[in-house]
Amino acid sequence: MIARDSAKVLACMALLVSAPRREAPTVEVKGECVTVFKGQVCTWARTQADKLVEVGATVPMTTIEGGPSEPEMAWPPVAQAKLKLPAASQAKSGLTQLTIFWEAMGHAPPPFATPHFDFHFYVVPVGEEMTYSCKDRTKPAALPAGYVLPDEALPQDVAQMIGVDTLIGVCVPNMGMHSLPIADMQRKDTFQGDFVIGYYAGKPVFIEPMLPRARLMEKKSFDLPVPTIPGLKGNYPRVFHAVYDAKQPGYHFVFSGFAPGA
Numbered sequence: 001m002i003a004r005d006s007a008k009v010l011a012c013m014a015l016l017v018s019a020p021r022r023e024a025p026t027v028e029v030k031g032e033c034v035t036v037f038k039g040q041v042c043t044w045a046r047t048q049a050d051k052l053v054e055v056g057a058t059v060p061m062t063t064i065e066g067g068p069s070e071p072e073m074a075w076p077p078v079a080q081a082k083l084k085l086p087a088a089s090q091a092k093s094g095l096t097q098l099t100i101f102w103e104a105m106g107h108a109p110p111p112f113a114t115p116h117f118d119f120h121f122y123v124v125p126v127g128e129e130m131t132y133s134c135k136d137r138t139k140p141a142a143l144p145a146g147y148v149l150p151d152e153a154l155p156q157d158v159a160q161m162i163g164v165d166t167l168i169g170v171c172v173p174n175m176g177m178h179s180l181p182i183a184d185m186q187r188k189d190t191f192q193g194d195f196v197i198g199y200y201a202g203k204p205v206f207i208e209p210m211l212p213r214a215r216l217m218e219k220k221s222f223d224l225p226v227p228t229i230p231g232l233k234g235n236y237p238r239v240f241h242a243v244y245d246a247k248q249p250g251y252h253f254v255f256s257g258f259a260p261g262a
Helices: 002-018 063-064 087-093 156-162 183-188
Strands: 028-035 039-048 051-060 083-085 097-103 116-122 177-181 194-200 202-210 222-225 241-246 252-257
Touching: 028 083, 028 087, 039 063, 039 083, 039 087, 039 097, 039 156, 051 063, 051 087, 063 252, 156 194, 177 183, 194 222, 202 241
Parallel strands: none
Antiparallel strands: 028 039, 039 051, 051 252, 083 097, 097 116, 116 202, 177 194, 194 202, 222 241, 241 252
């Protein structure tokens, strides 16, 4: 009888050992929300136990459709919104703040002269970007493969308005310098979406999905490659998905694959 009971106990233990472990549930952590062109943009993060799975922002179609056709004449440009990423995700993702700019007429060079959004995801402390005066002209020692950091000569009327004739490293005050893919700098047609890498004082300061409104209006999910960024030693995402959500309706900008730089 004892042997039979012992066999039952051993069988039960074997079942417990062989049973698959239940994964920890995925939990969404809310960041900040700000109304942009009649739509509410929100940041968020998703965690599983102590692991950061994803971090990003949700941008509704009312925001994408609501950008005015006439540009605001201001220098430096004024952000449509600034949103902090969830505090608990900042160290693991490297992303601290999202700033949103609407380019109603695009900007030079010609491939980027189409209405588009600049979504700057900063990798420096919140508010540091407001100290970037562009007086420091130090460029980084190395750029991502296939990228260039050009100096942009300005039309005379624009130069007179803002007081400089050339943007060194395409530096914009309160943003930083802008490094762009060489292939899109050279293309003859309109760009379809890029990852811009921002710098100031020689260090990486933001990663930016720069997205034409025309592509977002297609209401289709897409990916953009995130380049390896020399000089960025902390964690940063290696994967970016723009996921269209018909129920929203709008897009979820999703970063994942977090890893420290070299």
